[in-house]
Amino acid sequence: MKRLIAAGLALAALASTPVRAEEIKELNFGFISTESSANLAKSFEPLLKDMEKAIGIPVKPFFVGDYAGVIEGMRFKKVDIGWFGNKSGMEAVDRANGEVFVKTAKPDGSSGYYALIVTNADRKDLNELKDVLDCSKGFNFGNGDPNSTSGFLVPSYYVFALNNVDPNKCYKRVVAGNHEANLLSVANKQVDFATNNTENITRLQQTRPEEAAKIKEIWRSPLIAGDPIIWRKDLPNDLKAKIYYFFMSYGRLGTDEEVAHAREVLAKTSDGWGPFLASSDAQLLPVRQLELFKAKVKLQNDDKLSADEKAKKISEIDAKLAALVEEQKKFPAM
Incomplete structure (x- = not known):
């Protein structure tokens, strides 16, 4: 814990910036669009109130209809800090001057979750992945937001790219929705199956247990890193130090x-969190690999390119993948 305190204070000792913490009158906290704004607001309000007390300025929730809205909000400085998924977090880092500084964890200290393909519990014809990949049945598929890690990127690669299936050609209808909307569409038999994740299944079990009971899992991905919390890089360093200290001490330091109190608040936040873990942009490296793998598979199946053109493009992707592998060796814990 001494290292934790030292790390937080060190942020304040970094090179000075033109704007200091006292000049920031409030922080806007952006939220990825996993469910309705009302549900998210209720879940996160106690945490934001405690953060507000700790850093000494108002912390306001920022809700929009999709992931891209939060990313663009950070890009145009309407969002100062946000809860993202790994895919949307990568976009925030690359396009919106964002930086990962902590990630979410479970009450037992573990960090991570799984992408899912789910269907209605009544379906007897959908039980495993091969059933989902049957293009002769005219299925209706509920896909996720294009900036979602578990709702889009992970199943796009592991379910579809690796099996040479294009959902838009395979299925009768493909509709995109947030996690909550997809779960309810499955529960109400509006789609045959949909993408989702273990975190949002747990949330639905807490908020709408009757609908959750109507859902069964067909496929589960490899483990995905815990959700990153990202701030704008250009926030004042002394304010970053306060924010970092709040997140890393919350549920760990203070009176009994x-x-x-903090542990109770965290347990009721989202699907049930524990104290946050330190992180960095390095946790996004596996997502960058997935994006490149997906692009490589698409190229390999592209019959419109000449052999030389295809080989050149694949070679470029392989070089980028090799560079990511070397980079990841520096961060084995991520």
Whole structure:
């Protein structure tokens, strides 16, 4: 914990910036669009209130209809800090001057979750991945937001790219929705199956247990890193130090009463969190690999390119993948 405190204070000692913390009157906290704004607001309000007290300025929630809205909000400085998925987090880092500084964890200290393909519990014809990949049945598929890690990127690669299936050609209808909308569409038999994740299944079990009971899992991905919390790089360093200290001490430091309160708040946040873990942009490296793998598979199946053109493009992707592998060796814990 001494290292934690030192790391937080070190942020304040970094090169000075033109704007200091006292000049920032409030922070806008952006939220990825996994469910309705009302549900998210209720879930996160206690955490934001405690953060507000700790850093000394108002912390306002920022809700939009999709992931891209939060990314663009950070890009245009309407969002100062946000809860993202790994795919949307990568976009925020690349396009919106964002930086990962902590990630979410479970109450037992573990970090990570799984992407899913789910269907209605009544379906007897959909039980495993091969059933989903049958293009002769005219299925209706509920896909996720294009900026979602578990709702789009991970199943796009592991379910579809690796099996040479294009959902738009395979299925009768493909509709995109957030995690909550896709779960409810499955529960109400509006689509045959949909993407989702273990975190949102848990949330639905808490908020709408009757609908959750109507859903069954067909496929589960490899483990995905816990959701990154990202701030704007250009926030004042002294404010970053306060924010970092709040996240890393919350549920760990303070009186017994304060720690117990924070742990209770975290347990009721989203699908149930524990104290946050330190992180960095390095946790996004596996997502970058997935994006490149997906592009490579698409190229390999592209019959419109000449052999030389295809070989050149694949060679370029292989070089980028090799560079990512070397980069990842520096961060084995990520």
